[in-house]
Amino acid sequence: MEGVREPAEVRIPRAALDAMAAALSVRTVAMRTWPDGIEWMYPMGTWDEPHREVALMPGGEEVWLRMSTDRSSVAVWTIQQWWDFAGHLPGAAPPA
Numbered sequence: 566m567e568g569v570r571e572p573a574e575v576r577i578p579r580a581a582l583d584a585m586a587a588a589l590s591v592r593t594v595a596m597r598t599w600p601d602g603i604e605w606m607y608p609m610g611t612w613d614e615p616h617r618e619v620a621l622m623p624g625g626e627e628v629w630l631r632m633s634t635d636r637s638s639v640a641v642w643t644i645q646q647w648w649d650f651a652g653h654l655p656g657a658a659p660p661a
Contacts, residue, residue: 581617
């Protein structure tokens with residue numbers, strides 16, 4: 566059925582999660598646009614090593630997360646889950 570996603574298990578190592586949180590807290594993320602037009606953010610300087618990637622979906626209601634080591638598996642967070650995560654980072658601004 567079109568538009569229905571199957572749940573995926575995405576294993577994100579703690580080090581990758583910590584690296585992404587640190588990059589977001591000091592605003593040092595890089596971006597790459599995939600051929601499908603989705604722009605993925607990742608911690609700057611980590612492209613050549615396993616890293617976590619995050620994309621804000623059009624409409625701003627979902628955030629997709631994946632590991633660079635398995636880009637076929639994507640975890641989907643609601644925007645509220647994302648703000649809950651990002652809101653706990655040092656220097657985080659409250660959601661608008």
